[in-house]
Amino acid sequence: MIIAASIFVMAAASLAVLFLLNFYRDPERKIPKGSNIVSPADGKVISIIKTSKRSLKINKGVLGKIEARTGDVARECYVVSIFMSPLDVHINRAPIDGVVESVRHTKGRFFAAYDLEKSLNNENNEITIKNKRIGRIKAIQIAGFLARRIICSARKGEKVKKGQRIGRIALGSQVTMAMDSRKCALRIKEGQRVKAGSSVIAEYR
Numbered sequence: 001m002i003i004a005a006s007i008f009v010m011a012a013a014s015l016a017v018l019f020l021l022n023f024y025r026d027p028e029r030k031i032p033k034g035s036n037i038v039s040p041a042d043g044k045v046i047s048i049i050k051t052s053k054r055s056l057k058i059n060k061g062v063l064g065k066i067e068a069r070t071g072d073v074a075r076e077c078y079v080v081s082i083f084m085s086p087l088d089v090h091i092n093r094a095p096i097d098g099v100v101e102s103v104r105h106t107k108g109r110f111f112a113a114y115d116l117e118k119s120l121n122n123e124n125n126e127i128t129i130k131n132k133r134i135g136r137i138k139a140i141q142i143a144g145f146l147a148r149r150i151i152c153s154a155r156k157g158e159k160v161k162k163g164q165r166i167g168r169i170a171l172g173s174q175v176t177m178a179m180d181s182r183k184c185a186l187r188i189k190e191g192q193r194v195k196a197g198s199s200v201i202a203e204y205r
Helices: 002-023
Strands: 036-038 043-051 055-059 065-069 077-084 091-093 098-106 124-131 135-142 150-152 165-169 173-180 184-186 200-204
Touching (some): 043 055, 055 077, 065 124, 065 135, 065 173, 077 184, 098 150, 124 165, 135 165, 173 200
Antiparallel strands (some): 036 200, 043 077, 055 065, 077 173, 091 165, 098 124, 135 173, 150 165
């Protein structure tokens, strides 16, 4: 009985170590050259919305939501959401060259359990980057339900390069980005898997 329990504990510990090694991996990526916008995250494209609203309610892939401002990006935007499973690389990268115009963090909030519409607002962090040719692009880091932890290394006024590391989100999470739909052409579709820094989300003129 003791031997069986010891084997179980060792197996569980080994699986935990393998999971953490997998989760914290940070592979190098080949950044595509040219007039394009790259994915800020690894994962699956779960939503593509074209909107002219100044703000938009974005549903989290599994549970929760955030209220995202799009009016400060452009009059008409593409809003692309990428879901990151616990097995995906969780490093986030800058989608384009530019200057970090703002970083805005919002704490997660729980509401009354009986009101499912307002049950959970996820912790999120908006990073707005201004590019000379296309204008503003916003990458929104959205924390998961269990491990609500966002790490952001981007700082206001900092110059960033396309594909540069700008943060990380713990465990299952999501990154949503907003860009001017009048100045770019999408190169992805819903259900497609993408990689941060190397998958082209859109091209611009």
